[in-house]
Amino acid sequence: MFKQESIDISCTDIVVNVQQVSKVYMQIQRDLAGQGLIKGLLQPQKKKINALEDLSFTIHKGEFVAYAGPNGAGKSTTMKILAGMLLPNQGTVSVLGLSPHLDRIPLMRKLGVLFGNRTELWWDHPIQQSFEWKRVVWDIPKPIYQENLALVTDLLDLRPILKTYARELSYGQRMKADLAMMLLHSPECILLDEPTLGLDVVAKRRMIDFLKYLNVQRGTTILVTSHDMDDLQEMAHRILMISNGRLVYDGHFEGLRTITGNMTRITLTMNQEIEPGFEFGTLLEASQGVYQFEVDLMRYPIESVLQHLSQIQGIQDIEINRAPMEQVISELFQRWKGTP
Amino acid sequence: MVKQSIRRYFELMKLYAQMDLGWLLRDTLFAVLALSADVVGTVSSISGLFLLSWRLGGIGEWQREQVLFMLGFATLVSGLFQLLFTGNNTGHFSRRIGRGQVEHMWIQPLSFPMQLLTEGFLPFTASGNVISGTLIVVFATTLLSIDVTFVWILQFVGLLLTSLVTVVAISYLVSSLAFYSPVQAEEISTYVLDSLRHLRNFPLNAMPKSLQVTLLSVIPAGMIAWYPTTILLNTSQTSWRMSVPLIYSVVLSMLALTAIRKGLRYYVQTGIHRYLVHGHRR
């Protein structure tokens, strides 16, 4: 099942090195009634969950890597292991050459961590105060702090909200402020767990542009998880896909398409409401003379498809699109779900 | 290394003091409520027993003025605890553990002891009990005509600090249970400290020996206020008794440290699948 594509990387320093990491959780199971309930009181049943199984990957300096997988795949567990919050049952982990567990304090001076569903801001204080707190606790030299503050204020448009209490910000504003706060100490590597969760399109756009800026202009290594494949595809050069705790894919986004076949959508607008005899594809939708087909271009070369289309009468308009990445991923998840 | 740690400690204390003052000054109503809440809480926690002792002319062998001194001392211990460990649930570590907020500690480039010793500092909004406790002690001292010498003051401060360490240690000791059951034990430090707050108000001199021993050992309620009061009011004759609170607080601290370390080792193995933002940096 595992597929790896070769990726041309000019940088050579390894920032994240995960080798044969496994993590097991025990979950308590409870019956609601009957004998099981009584038995459960004295001897609770436990279920073993393999959150991560023999996970290995490396990330080099300057890479922007997406870390994706279905719910419960092990993404957050991986992030927590990299941040030192969890210890793997087996395997080794190093981030920026340091052990997250043994060298936590020096690592946190170089690493930035942001979880999408929680804030590092001080709720009853203005944003500026939270930033000032960060400066002192991280012991950031004042010139660096001022420089970074000016940068994030400008690029994330924080000026209007610097003096606002965190509790009075909208979710999107809070995320921006959290992102800004994370960057004040000039981290060399950033871990982002669902940073675009709950953001509107404008806020999301801003965050993506900002992260790309950081990666390109400052060479910051970024590892990001998200469920939004379009966002990930736009941000990252490389994707690590995890399913049931295992790494199932490591490579470019385009490489994912080849696993499920090079599925393409062809939409034909006809003069009349008559289904065209298109033999190369499966009909997905038909509505008021518009017919959408799905074609596997790995099976049928594009030249043959175009030649066939040119012979169909009554076509008013043709639209050819790649299958959405969401669909590709969804099919892959379904496929990997059944794989032991 | 030590010098740097001390420097960082005072730097962080200054930071949290500034944040506390900023918080207090931004909202006058809040400021008034914050200080009132402390005073009301103090008055209510001691007034029951005090009014009882006033009605009956004392409890056991103790006159009501001695009971008042003990209650004032207990209030001061609470006050110091609130001053140094109220902010951010540093004094109620079980809440942080139970709510999954310990993860925030991991991403700060500070040792856990440094974080816990500084983040709770609220010298302005949590000073109510220090003030009211001091007033009660001064009043009771006047009523009892105690000879307040420099040595006596040193004794007083020393015993105050050992009582504080005892309270903090017991809080962390019971909080360590939250590592193993985050939901059930989230508020365990609150239950225990509330119980101690109730128990420490009892003058133990009239109690049976078995209860005295229990409340001076397994449950340190007597160590917090009654025992130090017996030393300060010279009702205790033997000089070796001065070292008992110190030894006790050191031993309890060691136990608490061991329990927390063990809990943290367990925590990094199992993680926590719960997160509540309530009380985090608020």
Add this chain to the structure above:
Amino acid sequence: MWGGDTLKKFMKIIQMSYMGQTNDGYLYVLPRILVKLLYLLPMLVLWRVLAKQGANLPWTLSQLLSYTYVQTLFADLLVVQTEASSWNYEGKLVSYFTRPFGVLRQLVAQTMGSWIPMLLFFALPMYLLSPLIGIDVIPRTFWFFPSLCLCVMLGFAIDFIFVCVTIHLRGMAWLGYVIRMSIAALFSGSVIPFSMMPVFLIPFLQIQPFGSLAGAPLSFLVGQAEPFRVIGLQVFWNMVLWPIAIGWFRKSQETMVSYGG
């Protein structure tokens, strides 16, 4: 209003609340039981000490012991405290509005469910043990039972009023909570019976609303209450405070929902 379906939902919430406390095992009820015992024992000893020293107590030792013993066993019921205040601060109360069941009913059910572990594993065994330790826990008069019901009802009303207070305090919700708990402890008579207080304070303590909480049924327990006056006061405060609680709660909904986000 309370059809079969309503009762079923109510019971289900009670069940969920109870199971939420015990899902990780029953061992964790032990610390709470220990804490209760630590609260109880010194008080019992204190009364014995005072009786022994010949203090001029207005009640007999037996009455004082019964009072404190039953107060500890049923503390959760005698001064009701829902989780509403802390929830409100988190905005958690807002989720109650998304369910097809009255918000206040949900709170009542949630709270009643939270009582069960301690009632089952502490109150009941201690009640059965009481004759062995020489404490009489049988109410001296049957008025204890209606008084207890009125006490619980009033407790919920007062708690809901405090929820409204905390809603309006917004970021200062915990301050309201601290003040409330302090007032309730002293003025409900749960720690020290009113009769043991300085004489000039007793009439005021008995007449104020908190005085109709713990102190009322417990004084019936020891046979030291005038039914007409005490029950009358409990009924009066229920009639006054329930409309205030419900009205103010309804009025506060918008603030609650907006604040919670």
